[in-house]
Amino acid sequence: MTFSTEPFVLNFGPLHPSTHGVFRIKATLDGEVVLDIEPVFGYLHRGIEKLMEERTYTGGIPLTDRLDYVNSMTNNFAYCLAVEKLGGIKVPERAEYIRVIIAELQRIGNHCLAVGAMLNDAGALGTPFFYLWRQREKIYDLLEMLCGQRLMNNYVRIGGVSQDIPAEFLPAVMKFVPQLRSFLDEYDFFLMQNEILLARAKGVGILPPEVAINCGISGPVARASGIKRDLRRDDPYSIYQRFEFEIPTCEEGDCYARYRVRIAEMLQSLHIIVQAAQSMPPGATKADVPHLIRPPAGEAYGHIEGPKGELGFYVVSDNSIAPYRCHVRATSFINLSALRQMVRGWKVADLIIIFGSIDITMGEVDR
């Protein structure tokens, strides 16, 4: 006796515990098996690119905070880099070092959230998430020390940073680094041996390197598929060529590889932070830039290796006080494009963990 069955459509989101914001997946399921998905987004659209045309160049910085709200500082950094390229502004040495430290701190904070959220999606009921969250709180404390703000920092300025670091900042960073390093070793030790985690994540949601390249995927997701691409080394911006660091990659391209790459990247970021903190020169932290800058007419593209991948700002100037056009190469949005190919044929539970392993922020996807 055979039963006739038919696929059915299940809506994940826009309000769902593991869509990391207001994302909607229209999944066609055959029982537990995912046949096809259709991502639907735009629920968080605020028109940030258009709003930036209405504001001065400096006034656009707070808007970039709201893009990928997990990594506000990194967004500030990328935007300011593009405007500096456009206006030919030279940034003082000390400001470059501060920028590197905060960019790496944000990378660690982002990966804490990414790994924790992925494990939460795997059903670990908050325990691994809360332990990483605690470390991320310490990073927020450090950022608060810099600019008095935890989220939406708005700290990086065109031509430098808004103010010099306080005297207690560097000692606090140097105290935080070994503590996080030993924590990560312990954390990784427990999770690497967890049989259920291995069964859930290993070999699940494989992203082949050629698909990753075709979709334009960057960052830890691409590096987990064996693509050794990192803008900090391939197109050194700021002062990254002065530091020693490795680019961790994995060949497998599954959820577990993405987890491993993120943990390894956190350790490399700690390495960079130590080097930068030890060799930080004294001096000015902001170039002499007017509040209303009028860059010469033209266009510039500034990109950095954000925590989620290549984050770029394309700014066009018509020699007025506001950009003529500003476009964001949103990492999360582009990384999302391979989701369909990754989840087809897996189970519902895998759909959630694969989606979690890409690590997206809806603020950046919808802009």
Next chain:
Amino acid sequence: MAVLDFAMNNSLPMQAVPPDWPGGYWWHWLFFTVVLIVFILTMVLGVIYIERRLLGRMQSRLGPNRTGPFGLLQAVADAVKVLLKENIVPSAADRVVHWLAPVVAFAPVLILMAVVPFQDGALLADLNIGVLYVVAISSVTTVGVFMAGWGSSNKYSLLGAMRTVAAVVSYEIPLVLSIIGVVLLAGSLSLNSIVLAQDIPFILLQPLGFFLFFTAGCAEINRSPFDLMEADSELVAGFHTEYSGMKFAMFYLVEYAEAIAMAAIITTLFLGGWRGPLLPPWLWFILKVVIVFFVMVWTRTTLPRVRIDQLMALAWKFLFPLALINLFVTAIQVLAWPDALPWIMVVINFAIMGVLVLAWSRFFKLGWGRVKV
């Protein structure tokens, strides 16, 4: 009154009443019904508090600590809040099924406790088929859960309910097979006699049986890592997504009452029930139940959730063969060396368990499960 006489002379609870009980059958019946309901309800409030505090501790946060001293009244406050909430029934729901589901789910848990002894002879009904009764009644809750999933006419609920049915049907088998080892040792199906037979707690004589029963029991009552029916990161709230107000409270109650009932049965079958030195027996019983519950909370905080096909694989490829081997080994031991020194048997059984679990986990892999589409 011939019918009543016949019923009173032949029904099983009648024979189960201790002869020296004052007032006889009906008093016994009334007293233990009240005791069981009060026990379950107060224990649920207690274990909710224990679980939330433990979860907090293990996740490096505080847990509820604002309501009353040390947050002790948190569960009461939650209960009051949930009872005052609006009762929402989806317009597309099958109303009768939707209404009945919480009752069908809760009733079996309550009557399951009827055969669990709180101390020697202190139980509602000392059935001579107690173990069979436990196995039969404990799976009825699934019917309630499936009714909830079907009656809500919600796809999340339905998926959760389907998972539950699949899981319970599979895990029933290793569960029953691992009890038979205990029954062979005790030589009785009555839970009271099983406790009386435990001069050494059966967890020592049946370590593998305990392990299998605990795992299968966790899956049966859908505790993490097998909490697939309400997998909150996948199915929002699983089968009770569409429930609110008092009906939701019933399901919440079922979840914890089931955990207590399972802990009570594990205590009775493997941990020597109410037996223990110094303290009064009923206190020993409650203490052991809380300890078993603690282990359940511990696994819940520690382990991620397994996938549905992995859940099935674990039941059929890991627990089922081991349960069969365990039954076989126990039968040989009982038949061949009935008078062997128990402590020698303890050592032998632990060695067998270690070898079997290690050997099996070398060859056992949780499946990968990609389907070609």
